Ligand SMILES: Nc1ncnc2c1ncn2[C@@H]1O[C@H](COP(=O)(O)OP(=O)(O)O)[C@@H](O)[C@H]1O
Ligand SMILES: O=C(O)C1=C[C@@H](OP(=O)(O)O)[C@@H](O)[C@H](O)C1
């Protein structure tokens with residue numbers, strides 16, 4: 001069954017866009033982070049705090065594979081790091097998978113994340129200056145993995161609706 005996968009850096013809009021896309025194309029949306037939180041009955045912050053990032057990455061891969069193997073058509077919103085660990089990028093190449101990279105500039109990401117960092121353990125404690133540098137370096141490191149996606153949509157200066165319609169166009 002078809003899986004539409006949205007990937008990209010924290011704050012690029014995976015969760016927001018997937019939610020809206022789901023309503024338009026009438027395919028259910030599952031947010032990988034939310035699924036992990038439901039399964040563990042624990043927040044992403046608490047998982048990082050109690051068990052560390054490596055434990056989270058194992059869990060993330062397990063739950064991602066579980067979703068890919070589900071018999072339903074699904075839109076899956078990944079976490080920002082999902083394609084960058086444990087060879088998960090290979091899972092983006094399956095026959096029934098359509099993967100879309102939501103590509104945002106450092107500036108867009110900074111503007112969105114500056115007020116939305118408390119639930120993101122990798123940046124929660126960073127000052128504005130630290131964040132800018134962190135995002136720039138981290139995005140550079142991760143871009144190799146994001147660019148493995150089959151499709152790319154630039155999200156800078158677009159409304160949620162415009163980005164959703166770009167994806168609808170790709171899926172047509
Ligand atoms: N044009 C836009 N497209 C997507 N998100 C936007 C846009 N403008 C503002 N935002 C905000 O940016 C944030 C994106 O966060 P989120 O959807 O959680 O991203 P991700 O899941 O990729 O980390 C949300 O707070 C959303 O409301
Ligand atoms: O980039 C990352 O490594 C992470 C991104 C987060 O998801 P969002 O991209 O939805 O914020 C979440 O999975 C976790 O905090 C780690």
Ligand SMILES: [Mg+2]
Pocket residue numbers: 014015031033077078079
């Ligand atoms: Mg998200």
